[in-house]
Amino acid sequence: MDLSRKIEILAESAKYDVSCSSSGVMNNTRQGAIGSTSAAGICHSFTSDGRCVSLLKLLFTNACIFDCHYCINRKSNSIPRATFTPQEVADLTMDFYMRNYIEGLFLSSAIIKNVDYTSELLIKTLKILRYEKGFKGYIHVKAIPGADENLIEELGFLADRMSVNVELPSRESLKLLAPDKDPFALYKPMKQITHKKKELSQVPTLRKPASFVPAGQSTQMIIGASPESDHSIVKIAENLYKQYELKRVYYSAYIPVNKDSLLPAITTEPPLLREHRLYQADWLLRFYHFSADEILSENKPNFNLYLDPKANWAVQNYDQFPIDVQTASYEQLLRIPGIGPKSALNILKARKYYRLHLSDLKKLGVVIKRAQYFISCNGACQPGLVNDPEWIISSLISSRQYETLKKVNSQSRQEQLSLFDVERFETNKRKESRYAN
Ligand code: SF4
Incomplete structure (x- = not known):
């Protein structure tokens, strides 16, 4: 398959992952002309000091062996499939970087063969970039839950930021809607990354190894695919910030992409206002010293749509x-x-x-x-x-x-x-x- 077709498929598949803020532009310029833009591939993320950085946002593969009900890439869907090689992703990143299109890479992946094999492919890609190409730019990579601890650690020494997507806000919903995922394995990489960062922070500066996930970790939760209340979602976010010192929790209004009796109808509008309220509540947790139980309660578990x-x-x-x-x-x-x-x-x-x-x-x-x-x-x-x-x-x-x-x-x-x-x-x-x- 030709490389631009792969980019088209895999950048399109990556767009549902919002754990880096993203945007895309599409204009009517004739294909091939100077200034023609495509919605796929480049997204914008914001650093903690407010700078906007452009990232090449790709899925390594969308040929997933899992069958999560809410996901466009699930194995039972009939969609075009593609898989990069590590060399292709590394070359693409360098090409985009040298042309000044991007300042970094956001690399996620569906599960190909098994979780360890997928993690090994991601490691290989990052090794080519860091050691062969000498790329020092920003890399955000997915940690695959269930992968061997050594692989997670190796990835952590190569990336700037890692994210483990919680996806659904409760174990029950995960069991129902992501039957191949182990809900207990989900938080393990987060815990491992937090512990490793703490352990390394205690090593005297002179003996410190290479930096480990220096930009911290983040996660994403899908909103509206399962019945959890706003209160329980805000509580989970609060725990994630406290326990795992996450940099960000991202909320993604569920976009119905699959016809499925366990999910909202395909015609349902994504709950964008609810997503917006969650981001506002998230700011209250992080910068305004509010607790989840002050923002919402068991008696009033959902946001007021009329007031922030x-x-x-x-x-x-x-x-x-x-x-x-x-x-x-x-x-x-x-x-x-x-x-x-x-x-x-x-x-x-x-x-x-x-x-x-x-x-x-x-x-x-x-x-x-x-x-x-x-x-x-x-x-x-x-x-x-x-x-x-x-x-x-x-x-x-x-x-x-x-x-x-x-x-x-x-x-x-x-x-x-x-x-x-x-x-x-x-x-x-x-x-x-x-x-x-
Ligand atoms: S593991 Fe599930 S959510 Fe992830 S790509 Fe595969 S089907 Fe989609």
Whole structure:
């Protein structure tokens, strides 16, 4: 098979893996002309300092021996199949790199023959790149659960980042939808990578071997293919961050690609808003010092589609507000909608020099239209606001947003309306116009 056809097939197969943020462009330029672009192959990822890097994103093979129900590459699907050789992936990476198209490689793989054999092929590819080609660029590679520990370790010394995909948020769903995978083997490579990194961090600098997974590990969970609640997904993410010190958990709205009685119908829209809420909750876990049980609970297990998780938390805990920005601690400031880690630090710095006034907050990076309902400044609140969580909810949601969300909600999950319902919204809007008059 010709190499460009392989790239087409294997870059297309890799697009469902989001454990590096990805995007693709397609324009109408004639094929072969300068500037013609293809959606396949190159994705963008973001470094911890916010830089955007381009990666060549490929699957080593899509000829999988497993039959996961949710996956386009499962063995029972009739799709074009292809497999690279290690030399081909190494050559491609170098060619793309030398032409300045990419800064690194994201290499994943389906299972060919068995998990050890697949891992050996990935190792061989990375060895050619690192030792024969002298490639020092960024490499993100998949660790294959169930592979021999020595192979995982060898891969870890060659790659910058590794990821082990959790795929589904519970063992029960895994057993049902990924019958060939061992749910108990899934977390083993994560544990091994964490332990090895810790062990190496204790070795004196002079004796340190080559760096081991220096950019840490990440994972991906598919959202909406199985029935787990948002609360259980956020809890799993919290545990993964704590136990395995993961750099990122990625959430991927399930795109129905297979007709299967165990999965949502093929016509179902991917739950994109739910995915968005999960990313917002993930930020609350990582940067805002929230716990999963504060964001959601057993009683309210799913996100409110109308409000982001932080605003939702604030209105549910309105007894803790208003918070006075002149005296609040950093932790308290982080709880206020419209204030992020940067603006919280700006407030702490500014108030060392002068007494704050509400009009100063915008300059310090506070999003006033969100924060105004939850703050006071030296005892003064924004005039004209009503001290009522329900009024605040309806003020935070614009009518246009409401219409869009109503549409999205009717297409997805009715049961997510935990805090809010249409009747209540309209009553609040009526109340609001009464107050305005
Ligand atoms: S192991 Fe499962 S999820 Fe991975 S490529 Fe094969 S069928 Fe798809």
